Amino acid sequence: MKEVDVVDHILLDCPLLFDTLVWIFNWCDILFQIFLSISDFVNFAATRGNYPKERKIFLAICYAYLRCVWKARNGVWFNRLQVNSSKLADNVISFIFNLMKRKGNFDNYK
Numbered sequence: 001m002k003e004v005d006v007v008d009h010i011l012l013d014c015p016l017l018f019d020t021l022v023w024i025f026n027w028c029d030i031l032f033q034i035f036l037s038i039s040d041f042v043n044f045a046a047t048r049g050n051y052p053k054e055r056k057i058f059l060a061i062c063y064a065y066l067r068c069v070w071k072a073r074n075g076v077w078f079n080r081l082q083v084n085s086s087k088l089a090d091n092v093i094s095f096i097f098n099l100m101k102r103k104g105n106f107d108n109y110k
Helices: 007-013 015-027 036-047 054-078 083-102
Strands: none
Touching: 007 015, 007 036, 007 054, 015 054, 015 083, 036 054, 054 083
């Protein structure tokens, strides 16, 4: 019988996503840690950094990660798309750069 995926596993814990998250943390030059829940992950992101703008940017990167993971999982499930950790990390980075371009480097980000 197939196990039912829970949201923490779907977004943080499966091997593909673990590798992607490690890649994103390395890109941000932040020491990786394991998160037991989405709330732990978001709380970490919201308090990371010494300056408010730095916290906003890292929090936005983490939200972009969650959004891109969810979108990729839907693509795999509904459209049988192939996803790997490097492509998923590239999607997160592209999403963030596009957001920064639209929002003016997060000056207006709320």
